[in-house]
Each structure stands twice: as C-alpha cells, then as structure tokens.
Amino acid sequence: MKYIEEFQDPELARRLLDDIHATVTRPWALMEVCGGQTHTIIRHGIDQLLPDQVELIHGPGCPVCVTPLEMIDKALEIASRPGVVFCSFGDMLRVPGTGRDLFTVRAAGGDVRVVYSPLDALRIAQQNPDKEVVFFGIGFETTAPPNAMTVYQARKLGIRNFSLLVSHVRVPPAIEAIMQSPSCRVQAFLAAGHVCSVMGVGEYPELAERYRVPIVVTGFEPLDILEGVRRTVRQLERGEHTVENAYARAVRPEGNQAAQAMLADVFEVTDRAWRGIGVIPQSGWRLSERYRDYDAEHRFSVTGITTLEPAECRSGEVLQGLLKPHECEAFGTTCTPRNPLGATMVSSEGACAAYYLYRRLDVAPARLEASPVA
Amino acid sequence: MPDTTLSDTTLLDITDWTCPAPLRDQPRVVMGHGGGGAMSAELVQHIFAPAFGGEVLAQLGDAAAVSLGGVRLAFSTDTFVVRPLFFPGGSIGDLAVNGTVNDLAMSGARAAYLSCGFILEEGVEMALLARVAGAMGAAARAAGVEVATGDTKVVESGHGDGVYINTAGIGLIPAGVDLRPQRVVPGDVVIVSGAIGVHGVAVMSVREGLEFDVEIESDCAALGGLVDAMLAVTPDLHVLRDPTRGGLAAALNEIAAASGAGVVIQERSVPVPAPVANACAILGLDPMYVANEGKLVAFVPRQHADAVLAAMRAHPLGAEARVIGEAVAEHPGMVVARTGLGGTRVVDLPIGELLPRIC
Amino acid sequence: MCLAVPGKVLEIEERDGTRMATVDFGGVVKEVCLEYLPDLKVGEYAIVHVGFALQRLDEQEALRTLELFASLGMLQEEFGDPWEAAANANGYPWDNEAGNEGDGEGELALEARQ
Numbered sequence: 001m002k003y004i005e006e007f008q009d010p011e012l013a014r015r016l017l018d019d020i021h022a023t024v025t026r027p028w029a030l031m032e033v034c035g036g037q038t039h040t041i042i043r044h045g046i047d048q049l050l051p052d053q054v055e056l057i058h059g060p061g062c063p064v065c066v067t068p069l070e071m072i073d074k075a076l077e078i079a080s081r082p083g084v085v086f087c088s089f090g091d092m093l094r095v096p097g098t099g100r101d102l103f104t105v106r107a108a109g110g111d112v113r114v115v116y117s118p119l120d121a122l123r124i125a126q127q128n129p130d131k132e133v134v135f136f137g138i139g140f141e142t143t144a145p146p147n148a149m150t151v152y153q154a155r156k157l158g159i160r161n162f163s164l165l166v167s168h169v170r171v172p173p174a175i176e177a178i179m180q181s182p183s184c185r186v187q188a189f190l191a192a193g194h195v196c197s198v199m200g201v202g203e204y205p206e207l208a209e210r211y212r213v214p215i216v217v218t219g220f221e222p223l224d225i226l227e228g229v230r231r232t233v234r235q236l237e238r239g240e241h242t243v244e245n246a247y248a249r250a251v252r253p254e255g256n257q258a259a260q261a262m263l264a265d266v267f268e269v270t271d272r273a274w275r276g277i278g279v280i281p282q283s284g285w286r287l288s289e290r291y292r293d294y295d296a297e298h299r300f301s302v303t304g305i306t307t308l309e310p311a312e313c314r315s316g317e318v319l320q321g322l323l324k325p326h327e328c329e330a331f332g333t334t335c336t337p338r339n340p341l342g343a344t345m346v347s348s349e350g351a352c353a354a355y356y357l358y359r360r361l362d363v364a365p366a367r368l369e370a371s372p373v374a
Numbered sequence: 375m376p377d378t379t380l381s382d383t384t385l386l387d388i389t390d391w392t393c394p395a396p397l398r399d400q401p402r403v404v405m406g407h408g409g410g411g412a413m414s415a416e417l418v419q420h421i422f423a424p425a426f427g428g429e430v431l432a433q434l435g436d437a438a439a440v441s442l443g444g445v446r447l448a449f450s451t452d453t454f455v456v457r458p459l460f461f462p463g464g465s466i467g468d469l470a471v472n473g474t475v476n477d478l479a480m481s482g483a484r485a486a487y488l489s490c491g492f493i494l495e496e497g498v499e500m501a502l503l504a505r506v507a508g509a510m511g512a513a514a515r516a517a518g519v520e521v522a523t524g525d526t527k528v529v530e531s532g533h534g535d536g537v538y539i540n541t542a543g544i545g546l547i548p549a550g551v552d553l554r555p556q557r558v559v560p561g562d563v564v565i566v567s568g569a570i571g572v573h574g575v576a577v578m579s580v581r582e583g584l585e586f587d588v589e590i591e592s593d594c595a596a597l598g599g600l601v602d603a604m605l606a607v608t609p610d611l612h613v614l615r616d617p618t619r620g621g622l623a624a625a626l627n628e629i630a631a632a633s634g635a636g637v638v639i640q641e642r643s644v645p646v647p648a649p650v651a652n653a654c655a656i657l658g659l660d661p662m663y664v665a666n667e668g669k670l671v672a673f674v675p676r677q678h679a680d681a682v683l684a685a686m687r688a689h690p691l692g693a694e695a696r697v698i699g700e701a702v703a704e705h706p707g708m709v710v711a712r713t714g715l716g717g718t719r720v721v722d723l724p725i726g727e728l729l730p731r732i733c
Numbered sequence: 734m735c736l737a738v739p740g741k742v743l744e745i746e747e748r749d750g751t752r753m754a755t756v757d758f759g760g761v762v763k764e765v766c767l768e769y770l771p772d773l774k775v776g777e778y779a780i781v782h783v784g785f786a787l788q789r790l791d792e793q794e795a796l797r798t799l800e801l802f803a804s805l806g807m808l809q810e811e812f813g814d815p816w817e818a819a820a821n822a823n824g825y826p827w828d829n830e831a832g833n834e835g836d837g838e839g840e841l842a843l844e845a846r847q
Binding site for chain 1: 402403404412648651652655657658713714715716717718719720722729730731732733
Binding site: 001002003004006007012015016018019034035036037061089116117118119120140142143145146149153156157192193194195197198220223227248249250251252255256258259262 | 735736737738739741749750751758759766768769770771778780782783784785787788790791792794795797798799802803805806
C-alpha cells in the first residue's frame, strides 16, 4: 500500500537506528501513548533493535485496556436484553466483565455483532426497525469523530432505534495523570499521531513545558516509530522539552477543524474512570445535552451492577511504568492472556500481554499458553 | 489435533467470533470452542479424549493413521457450517470435499472414498441444495475421490444455518510414509506451498464490503496431487499441515507444540499477495492468522529440501512455493519470526477467532 | 485507537446528503465517509479510520520525510545535521509547526549558539 511500505523500509530503519545508537549516552524512559504504536513495536521487534538504554514504557492508549470494568458490565447488561442488537469494534470483544463477557452473552441468546465502522451499526438499525441497535462507542479522539458523525446522521435521518454507549477518553489528561504520579519514570512521550490528525497539537506545548518532557507526535509505521524515538532521544540528550511533529504527512498543527466542530456539538467533556488508573478529571467525552436521547445509558437505565476488579491486579503501576509486568506476582501464573486479571493483560497491546508475548524468549516459562493475536 | 472446527469459511464471518479471553469453568459451549485454537483443544482434552480413550485419538492428528488387516489407512472427518454458502472462488460444496481430502493428504494418503452427511434446515430451496450438491460432485471429480455413502437429516426452521455438511474419508497411506509432528527435528526446512491469507480475505470481502481491482477468489483446492509429487521425491517428509482456520500461525504452533522443536520463520519470505496484505491492513488483521483452503506447510529433512521445493514448483498448486524458515533446537515449542527489520516476535497460537482491531 | 490507513480517492458522491468517497487502498476499494474533509479532491490521499477519512495525507511531506531519512548518516560529517540544512534552506523551522514554545531551546536556537 502506498505510503505504508515505504515507511517499513529496512535500510532506512537501519539508518534511523544507527542515528539513535550514536546519539544515546545514558538511559532514558520513553512512553508511547497509543496502543497502535505498541502494536507496531512488538510486531516488528523494534524495542529489541533500540539501544538498551532506551526503554519504551507502553502507555494507556488502548481502549481495551482502559475501558472501565463498570462500562463493560453495562455493555454486557444491555447486550443481554431481548430485542437489542449490540454492535462493537472487534477489539472490545476480548474484554471480560465481572464473571462473563460478550461471548457468554451471545451463547445465552444475545445478538452481538462485530462491525468495522459505526456506520455499519447505523445501517443495521435502518434494516431492523423492530430492534434496538446499540453501538459501543469506545476509543480516543481518533474514533470520536466517526462516532459523532454516526449519531449526527441518526438524528438527521430520523433513525430512532439507534443509540451509543459512550466511553470515549482523551489523551492529554492521561499524560497529565501519568506525569503527576510522584514515582512516575516517564521522561518523554511519543504522542499518538492519529489523535493529533484530528485534534492538532495545540494541547501539548503546555504539558511539555509544565512537566519538562519532550513530546514528539509520532506515526505508526516502523520508520515513524524510529523517527519519533530519534527525535525524542535527541531532545533528552540536549536537555530540551518541546513539542515536535514527526508525522507531518498526516498531522497539521490545527488538526481537522470540521471534526473538532462535530465533536464540540455532539460530545461534552466529562470525568472518566480509566481501568487500572482511576478517575481522571475531564478525561472523557459523553453525549451532549442535545444528543442525550441517543445515549444508551439513558435509554436503557442500567442499575444494580456490582463490579469486581481482581485485587491482585497491578495494571495501574504497570501503566505508569512503575512496575515491569514480570515483577508482578500474578504475571504468568494467575494472570495470563488467556485468563487476564486486569486491563494490561487483556489486549495484545497492553504492556503485560506484550511482555508475555515477546519476552518469553528470554524468560522461558515451563508451560506456554496461547495469547491474543498480536 | 482432531478437527473440532466449524467450517473455516466462517473464519471471518463475524457472527462466529469466539472469545479470545475465555473464562475458565465454562458451563456452556461458546463459539470459541469451534475456533480451532486453544479452546477447541481444551474441549478435546477435557471432554472428548477422556470419554473416548483410545491410542489413535491420543495422537491428536488431523487425520488418524490406522492399521486394518495389515493395511495402513488414513481416516478423517470434517464438518462445515458456512455463511455465505457461495463465495468468490468456491462454495460449501468445495470446502466439504477438499477439507477432508486435504486432511487425508496431510497424512500422505490419496483420498479414495468419502461419506457425506447433510443437516438441512427445513425451508432450504431445492435449487440451492442442487447447486451445493453439484459443487460437491465437481470438487470430488477434480480431486479423484468418490462419494460412496451419505445421509440426510432435516431440522426445524430456525435451528440451523441452512446447510451443514459433514464429510469423512479414507485413503491408503503409501509405504514408508510417516507424517506427524513428532518426526520434526532441528534443521528441518519449512516450506509453504504458496501465498497465504487468500481464502479468508475472499470470504471477508463479501462481509466487509471490500472490493478488489482483481477479485480475490478462495484458493480452495484438493492437494492430493501436490502431495504425491512431493512424496515422489522422497517418502521421508516429516510433517504436512494444511493451515485452515487459525492460518499459518496456528499450523506452525501445533507442529511446534507437538514436536517439541522450535520454529523460526523469516517474515519476508512468507508470500502474501498485495491485495490480501492491504485488506488485512485496513481491518487490522495479521495474514499469518487468516485461513487458507488450498495450501500446505511442510517440514522437510534438510537434505531433501531443494528437490522437494523444485517438485512443488513444477506442480500447478505449488508454483509459488517458498522456503519460509526452519525447525530449531532453541525455544522448543515456540514459533518465532524474524521481522523485516531484523527484530524478532513470537508468533503465538490464537486462543479463539481472529478479531479485527481499531487500535 | 489509531489504526488508520492511507488511501487514494477515486470518486466522490453525495449519498443521503452525506459526502462519500470510493477510496483505493493499494487495489482494495472501499466506501469511505468524506464529511470531515470537504475540500479533498479526487486523486488525493486521505488517512482512513473505521470508514472515515480523518485527514489529508500530504504526499510532499511524505516524500520529504523519506528523503531526510535517506540522507541520515551520509551528510553528517561533511555538512552537519541534514535536518538543519534542509530547514535553513527552506527558511522555516522544519521540525514542528506547533511552535517551539517554552523556554525557546529549540533546534535552531541551539544550532545558532554553537
């Protein structure tokens, strides 16, 4: 695919790596925010190719990892109701709620469907006027505009049997929460490129300044990741802490204004709980007053949910880089990708699952278990 | 392992998604148990194997190699639940025939006779059934196998997906042929017969509204002839596997786990057609996990590798055969890929179904 | 949250009052909603996430980035940092449009002092 393969070129990767190796003089801890970036790093084995002094801490930028357990339980409750068609992105079906998951719900007769786009869910609503179609609206700022447009379309076309279960999260407050943790080790961020395609880079200079961390807007192909690391390391070595755009082909400083306008209309900022971290103020979006009637939480009043997060799970510490996955007592024993205790083991992009998947070569456990597909 | 999978045409039928993070102590069967991954294996290990016992089943091969009256036979069964029944390049009929023919071929046997059992949903149109039967007949003739016996049952409307087909087959295993994972040794060369991910993407395109410049058709095909050509070079191949549901990754993992050998793959050598790679990129899928219906992966003793590869390339179904890696003594039971950039990644067994991602 | 791929716009049409496009991803063609890129033209590239075009892909930027990668390590000894050289030649801060705010310790400022 054009503008993908070119950014996977091994020769150019070599040059970027050489430059990084030549620049690094001491240890640095970088966090890549987006799960998609974590995916690329694992997929191509990039972290093994970087100098040992460069540590990549996998950030909380994965909707699977951070969607609160309570929201999953609400989703399961709604999906269980007769007459409901529950639609979701594939990522979310991996997530166990308290005692069950979307597949258990389906086995018991629930209509659960995976879709590629929220517009597919809207189409299902149009084609099934006798059903209530609910779409699980998770994701960061990249996914919020598609979800917003879908609700906007629903209203415009007068489609009433459609609603959105919203659990959107925002990156800048997450960065802030991570930096505010007293024992935080993160010294720089690779910002999520596609989030910035939508939102621009305006929210980051203040963070870079306040916490004195370089923030480099980074893309998703191997060369993009390497370039993000290269620029970040160079800033760190020089004692700088500014915002750079290493993904200029897809990110403009102002972002996508049309998308931002739609977000401002359809959503409003709210406090949001992040699994493994806790409530981060102003870190989420919910449907605005004008669109509240399309909110699935209102349409299906969901009460009486008891949420039980396993006590041994230490994802929060892992997400902030305070704990390495294999340092957790439960890692590889009571907590594995097949039987995850917490967020970071659930998704293949979560730090614990990622560690499990590729660090096994070094750690070599007695018994190998299957993991989610990387 | 014994094939507990549903027809893998539903690999990317999104209503068949299985749970990749299953809960232990499941009181009920869930879709994941039909996925061909770790959950299916658990079903066999905890329910079927203890109930049935038997040495042959314990081998957990795709086809069973049995001795009867001094003759070595391969015996296999496969069941197909497909939506849609017809897809680009094939149908449930082709799959039902070739699925079992290929299971037998992976034991080195030429399928001689098949049985087929139909479970039909009341209300299925006769014309549709005739089309399916016609497709099966054509596939059987192409594969050189005869449908010798069969059975038909009808279930009430609403209790099925139209047409379910089970086929079982037998064939003679040639003398000197002993194909099973336990024969793999470090140094064996891993060869794939052609491009991967084609079948899954062909079916997915119908579902996801993807269109292609040149339509992607399923690679569904009978592999008996290709296997014969390979065995003609030497009967001493070590193991063959057709990477259906779960893709190349599942097949390699099963072999690695059963053999105790490690497997190293060079990612850049694994042939993936550009449209397949691009379709997977759009949906967030890894081609290594996408189903194939007319491909095989072979572990070949090093000294025979060149000759076997040449024989494969001389056969129409092996024209794009490639060496993709080797068996090693390191990381026993684990499949590791050397990435295009020179890093490494573990290629794991899928737990259940392949799910598209947005992340 | 960020799986998005670049595709080339083949056709644009209105459907139900919504701007939609047929987009080609290396031979795979899919329908994409173009409402968020009202100025995008046929023949241009867009980044597409879950069926929506979210941003135009700037082809010139892409090529420039690749060229700069290719020049890494080669010019270092002779001409100094190729990034600065390119930036100086073009007369604008190459490394970020967001602005090197903060204490002004940007790339060019540092270079000027050396």
